[in-house]
């Protein structure tokens with residue numbers, strides 16, 4: 001199956017801009033950094049999940065579904081964008097959210113409620129997959145047709161969304177006349193990084209893909225990313241991808257997922273003041289702290305070109321407001 005032959009529902013605005021972070025690169029004194037603005041995908045405050053959802057929603061519609069079910073933490077960007085994608089396509093949504101991190105009506109939770117998503121809070125240790133299946137069963141009894149999307153939208157179709165994103169980066173770089181050495185992204189449920197890696201294989205693209213973990217250890221992230229990439233590869237008839245082939249770093253997570261770090265906050269301020277670009281404290285701030293550290297360690301050098309994928313997460317800025325201005 002070719003990517004262009006898979007059904008796709010238009011939810012966002014593509015291609016997203018690929019822009020040079022001129023001042024930031026100068027201040028860094030290392031490689032030239034370009035920003036792939038996937039925070040500007042256009043749907044309900046944007047973010048990376050829109051690329052995945054274009055394929056997932058098309059699959060749901062093809063199966064006659066009328067309710068999307070997914071899961072995440074209380075402030076999940078993925079859950080917010082699934083609720084938005086559902087409304088965009090004329091569907092309903094049920095969000096099974098872990099009661100973890102801030103749960104007041106701000107950021108993503110505020111938007112979930114404005115979108116009229118059906119919110120089901122579960123306790124942190126609970127089995128969310130079982131909870132989603134129970135919701136699906138409940139909906140079927142009401143005569144509805146549910147469609148369950150895994151955490152982060154990271155499965156074969158989600159990976160395909162980012163394989164397409166990798167091709168988009170390459171086309172834009174070619175059009176602007178430069179060669180990409182390395183693409184860097186925040187990596188959580190693995191679909192973004194896995195999809196980018198899959199894209200480099202399927203389309204023969206020349207760049208490396210580095211993932212900055214926001215939660216898992218390096219080894220576990222490598223396994224997750226390779227699994228999701230391989231699910232996508234199976235769908236596209238490409239060879240599997242092994243965990244050892246995945247480049248992942250777990251040095252920038254801080255205490256744990258969802259807790260802002262000092263370096264992440266510094267990166268947010270730096271990008272804001274040099275480029276007027278807003279990163280977020282849960283994903284992109286930490287990933288950018290990773291990029292900065294790699295330059296300081298001499299692992300990325302002058303003369304090289306790095307594309308940093310801004311995966312979104314903007315609503316979280318408003319949830320963590322106090323930490324951001326006091327400096328964590």
Ligand SMILES: *Cc1c(COP(=O)(O)O)cnc(C)c1O
Pocket residue numbers: 047048077078152154186187188189190191192193280283284311312313314
């Ligand atoms: C979900 C998310 C990520 C991580 O993407 P995965 O595909 O889950 O690895 C990165 N940044 C933001 C803002 C996200 O919402």
